[in-house]
Amino acid sequence: MVESQNLLTEVESKELLKKAGIPVVEAKLARSKKEAISISREVGFPVVLKISSADVVHKSDSGGVKLGLANATQVGKAYSQIVSSIKRAYPQARIDGVSVQTMAAPGVEVIVGMSKDAQFGPVIMFGLGGILVEVLKDVSFRIVPVTERDAREMIKEIKGYPVLQGYRGQKPASIPALEQLIVKASQFVEKNPQIKELDLNPIFAYADKAVAVDARIILE
Amino acid sequence: MYEEKLKEFEPIFYPKSIAVVGVSATSIAAGSVWVSDLRSAGFPGPVYPVGASGGRIGDLEILSNLRLVPGDVDYVIVAVPRQSALELLDDCTAKNVKAVHFFTAGFSEMDRQQGRRLEEQMLETARRRNVRIIGPNCIGVYCPEHKIPFLTGILGEQGSVGFISQSGGIAIKLVTMGMGRHINYSKGISFGNGIDLDASDFLQYLAADPKTKVVGAYLEGTRNGTRLLNTMKEVARTKPLVLWKGGRTEVGAQAAMSHTGSLASSAAIWSAMLRQAGAIEVRSLEELTDSLLVFQQLGHGQGTRAVIIGGLADGGGGNSVAAADACTENGLKVPPLSSQTKQKLADLLGEVGGIFCNPVDVSQAQFRGLPTLLQAIDLIVRDATSDVVLIQEDAEILLPIYSRKGLEQINDFIIELGRRQGKPIVIVLPPGSAETGRLETEQRLLAASVPVFYSMERAAKAICRLNEYSCRHEAKRTRGSSAQT
Numbered sequence: 001m002v003e004s005q006n007l008l009t010e011v012e013s014k015e016l017l018k019k020a021g022i023p024v025v026e027a028k029l030a031r032s033k034k035e036a037i038s039i040s041r042e043v044g045f046p047v048v049l050k051i052s053s054a055d056v057v058h059k060s061d062s063g064g065v066k067l068g069l070a071n072a073t074q075v076g077k078a079y080s081q082i083v084s085s086i087k088r089a090y091p092q093a094r095i096d097g098v099s100v101q102t103m104a105a106p107g108v109e110v111i112v113g114m115s116k117d118a119q120f121g122p123v124i125m126f127g128l129g130g131i132l133v134e135v136l137k138d139v140s141f142r143i144v145p146v147t148e149r150d151a152r153e154m155i156k157e158i159k160g161y162p163v164l165q166g167y168r169g170q171k172p173a174s175i176p177a178l179e180q181l182i183v184k185a186s187q188f189v190e191k192n193p194q195i196k197e198l199d200l201n202p203i204f205a206y207a208d209k210a211v212a213v214d215a216r217i218i219l220e
Numbered sequence: 221m222y223e224e225k226l227k228e229f230e231p232i233f234y235p236k237s238i239a240v241v242g243v244s245a246t247s248i249a250a251g252s253v254w255v256s257d258l259r260s261a262g263f264p265g266p267v268y269p270v271g272a273s274g275g276r277i278g279d280l281e282i283l284s285n286l287r288l289v290p291g292d293v294d295y296v297i298v299a300v301p302r303q304s305a306l307e308l309l310d311d312c313t314a315k316n317v318k319a320v321h322f323f324t325a326g327f328s329e330m331d332r333q334q335g336r337r338l339e340e341q342m343l344e345t346a347r348r349r350n351v352r353i354i355g356p357n358c359i360g361v362y363c364p365e366h367k368i369p370f371l372t373g374i375l376g377e378q379g380s381v382g383f384i385s386q387s388g389g390i391a392i393k394l395v396t397m398g399m400g401r402h403i404n405y406s407k408g409i410s411f412g413n414g415i416d417l418d419a420s421d422f423l424q425y426l427a428a429d430p431k432t433k434v435v436g437a438y439l440e441g442t443r444n445g446t447r448l449l450n451t452m453k454e455v456a457r458t459k460p461l462v463l464w465k466g467g468r469t470e471v472g473a474q475a476a477m478s479h480t481g482s483l484a485s486s487a488a489i490w491s492a493m494l495r496q497a498g499a500i501e502v503r504s505l506e507e508l509t510d511s512l513l514v515f516q517q518l519g520h521g522q523g524t525r526a527v528i529i530g531g532l533a534d535g536g537g538g539n540s541v542a543a544a545d546a547c548t549e550n551g552l553k554v555p556p557l558s559s560q561t562k563q564k565l566a567d568l569l570g571e572v573g574g575i576f577c578n579p580v581d582v583s584q585a586q587f588r589g590l591p592t593l594l595q596a597i598d599l600i601v602r603d604a605t606s607d608v609v610l611i612q613e614d615a616e617i618l619l620p621i622y623s624r625k626g627l628e629q630i631n632d633f634i635i636e637l638g639r640r641q642g643k644p645i646v647i648v649l650p651p652g653s654a655e656t657g658r659l660e661t662e663q664r665l666l667a668a669s670v671p672v673f674y675s676m677e678r679a680a681k682a683i684c685r686l687n688e689y690s691c692r693h694e695a696k697r698t699r700g701s702s703a704q705t
Contacts, residue, residue, distance in 0.1 A: 150496055
């Protein structure tokens with residue numbers, strides 16, 4: 001909570017990323033139930049609603065995320081539920097509203113992150129999402145600037161690489177799309193040294209593209 | 221690339237004259253050791269001892285101040301307490317000194333505030349006076365060609381391996397272990413805290429140095445990571461660069477902080493950085509010397525398909541099985557011999573008691589005499605299914621069977637065969653109960669440019685590293701020249 005003033009919201013983060021050419025599932029801020037419903041209609045159902053507040057770090061743990069909302073009624077209900085659970089969990093939090101985005105089709109979950117090293121500066125991390133990164137620490141690193149070759153090597157370096165090549169009938173993830181995303185993330189943080197941490201988690205990788213579903217930027 | 225460094229660093233690796241500050245006629249001062257070491261090594265220029273109390277050391281007069289040295293001095297070795305550092309740098313200007321090596325310790329590695337401040341002042345003075353600093357907290361230059369020994373007079377033969385080390389102790393081990401294994405150095409440098417000239421500067425010099433063909437490095441940290449990464453990328457493009465990062469664990473990193481004042485980065489970040497640079501990472505002194513040896517002896521990798529002769533005599537069966545595992549687990553491929561070669565071996569040695577696939581056990585030859593053994597080795601080495609040959613020789617078994625002379629004959633045959641075939645042959649000589657004979661054999665092979673290792677694991681790892689480098693950096697050359705496979 002100490003760094004909260006430096007934490008950009010998902011909507012802000014994704015706007016910056018989109019401008020930098022990094023594919024994101026765009027999120028729009030709704031300040032009211034009515035706005036949430038009209039944005040939902042605009043982007044197309046099903047949608048995802050997430051709390052938008054720089055003071056809330058763990059959005060889903062505190063009831064701040066609702067997935068797979070299929071119609072206006074569900075969106076309206078979800079809006080009220082999110083706002084009230086956040087008010088309970090974080091009574092001090094300043095709430096901007098709720099972000100609305102289309103619900104991305106399931107893909108292979110990967111993450112790309114950036115943190116700063118005392119000796120080498122910004123470092124890009126790549127890994128598979130979920131348990132593989134959290135428990136097994138199956139991630140790879142490269143120092144910024146990351147070239148296409150570096151990106152390719154860091155993707156192939158993780159033990160879970162076969163998962164990206166497709167298993168149990170799941171389509172393989174596009175390695176070139178992931179390479180591009182990593183290189184663009186590297187260029188983005190290189191151009192913006194005021195970024196202290198970047199977290200694209202999860203990214204959904206598909207057979208033909210890769211899209212950041214959630215994103216977080218912390219400034220120095 | 222980096223050609224400007226050759227001229228710039230000439231006074232460091234090829235100084236015309238050296239002054240040693242901190243020499244005493246009566247007590248045992250570090251400076252005195254340096255003076256006698258340089259002189260007994262045969263350093264080709266004048267050596268000027270400097271020490272406040274004056275007197276003589278051997279046939280040389282100890283000058284009470286650096287300014288009293290007649291004429292200019294290229295290189296100064298300093299072994300006086302840190303309080304005198306700044307004044308000394310001022311004296312250096314008067315003598316047109318190009319570089320000062322501070323053996324003196326007790327700077328940022330000891331107390332971060334005062335030590336660091338003094339280092340900053342030294343650097344500022346040196347910049348103003350146009351003098352370069354090596355160290356502090358280091359043992360400086362090693363250059364066998366120019367007869368500059370390491371501390372305590374260590375001086376090996378001149379060779380083609382260059383190295384940099386943040387630690388003096390590791391630098392000495394590299395040279396002494398190298399002397400035992402025919403790893404011969406072009407130049408070496410221990411630069412300690414590296415407040416002015418650091419790892420990047422010396423790597424650039426070694427990249428440009430025509431005498432250096434392969435570069436080894438021991439580092440504990442860096443004060444300029446970006447520059448180091450960029451430098452290593454350039455260096456690795458021209459020469460193999462093998463790096464050992466000390467302080468990989470939290471406890472190790474703590475030790476590195478008080479040793480050379482190095483900041484901590486996670487081991488994973490260093491490993492990533494080294495891969496990114498195209499350098500080869502090793503994790504111990506053994507791995508570093510093994511890699512330098514294989515690069516020095518073989519130059520480049522021809523492929524990872526290995527044929528293994530697990531045994532030349534009794535005991536080859538189990539050794540072959542173990543060798544197959546060791547090679548496979550460490551990245552080599554062990555494909556079967558061609559059926560013609562297998563048949564020829566069976567005809568030569570008889571079907572019973574041998575393994576003729578790969579690994580190969582030719583111990584049956586001991587019942588048919590030396591010429592049969594040599595013929596078997598010849599068949600195996602010539603077989604086209606392999607890029608490299610690994611042969612295990614157990615001195616305590618071979619000596620009683622073939623005698624010392626017989627073992628010499630075997631190895632001379634292997635040396636000659638490898639040369640003729642243009643196929644690298646690597647010998648594994650595990651330490652055992654016949655050390656005198658084993659060492660003799662090792663020296664004979666090493667002198668003939670055959671790499672010798674103490675276990676299959678170590679041999680396999682080193683060969684893989686050699687190939688890894690060749691694959692990554694020599695790919696362009698082969699792709700352009702021919703489509704041979």
